[in-house]
Structure formats: structure tokens, C-alpha cells
Amino acid sequence: MLHFTCDLCGQQVGDQRFVARLEVYPAYDPELITEEDLDADHLQEIAEIVEQMELTGESPLDDCGTKKFRFDLCPSCQKRFVKDPLAKHSFNRMNFSEN
Template sequence: MIHYTCDRCKREIDTACEIRYTVQLEVQAAPDPQLGDFDEDIDHLTELHQILEGIAEEDEMDLSNAETSLQGRYDLCPECHRQFLKNPLGRDAFHAIGFSNN
């Protein structure tokens, strides 16, 4: 028998009596397509054009790097699923940190 564990709270999920939810997450870099575009009708200095073209090619190669993307599949118990739907980006946890007014 396959055993599932909630990836959020680490509790074992009993699929015989409760629903197991899966979250599939894919994060990719989304470059601005306008950053690499040049208007060919404008007369640029050849050297400047080559430098800018080289920078644009380097940026495209960097964005295609595996470090800029993530794919994951996570199992959630019903309670963690409800919490995830309420706050999928975890914003509340970030704002809940309080600092004193020193």
C-alpha cells in the first residue's frame, strides 16, 4: 500500500477516509520581450549595436538556465489544502512578522 504524507504539515494522509490533494507548481522566468528588441530603422553605431546585441543574447541564455525555473508536485491533507487556497503565496506569514518601535 502506498503511504502519503502532507508536504506542509508532515502528517500521514489516510487515503481510505480522507482526500489527498496535489499541488503542481511550475515557476519560470518571464523576460520582457521588449528588452531585446531593436528598431532596425534607426541608425545605430555598429559597435554599440554589437555590444547591445551581445548583452541581449547573454540575458536570453541566463534566463533559460535551470536555476531560473522550478517544477514541483506536493501532496496536501484537507486542512493544509484549505489553508493553501486561502493564501497560496503565503503573504500573511510575511506580514505577520512584527518589529518593535525602537
């Protein structure tokens, strides 16, 4: 049997497990792609990038590509997460500490 730990608090999660999925990707307007973008020079560029990826095993496009996150949450962290998915409260606390 698989055991899950909560990605927020690190506690073992029992039967009541929640999964949060997050996807971050560049928003672009398809109409902004011009014929210029599709010409042969760019194909050459892409071919070089692909070639480099094969050599290094790394993608130079990773930084602007789609990022997918998946978190396992315990019930109490699920409640906190849905109230503040981006953890803005804790982010603010870090930056504007009143100590």
C-alpha cells in the first residue's frame, strides 16, 4: 500500500488525501505569430535547439515552458490551501515582519 506525506506539513496522510494540481504556462496570443515566425530561419533555429537538447539532455526552453506541479495534502492543509493557494499571507509575513 502506498503511503503519502503531506507536501505542506510533512505529516503522513491517511484515507482523506487531497491532491492539488498547478499548471503555469506562458500566455500568448496565437494571432501574434506572424509568417515571419514560421519562415525557414526559425526552423533552422529550432533544429539547432533540438540538436543541442539531444546532446546535453537539457532543454533551453524549459524556463518558459509549461510547469506542472502536483501536491499531496492532508485535510487541514487542504483547507488552508484552498483559502490561500498562492500562500500570499505567509509571503507577506516574510517580507513585512513586525518583529
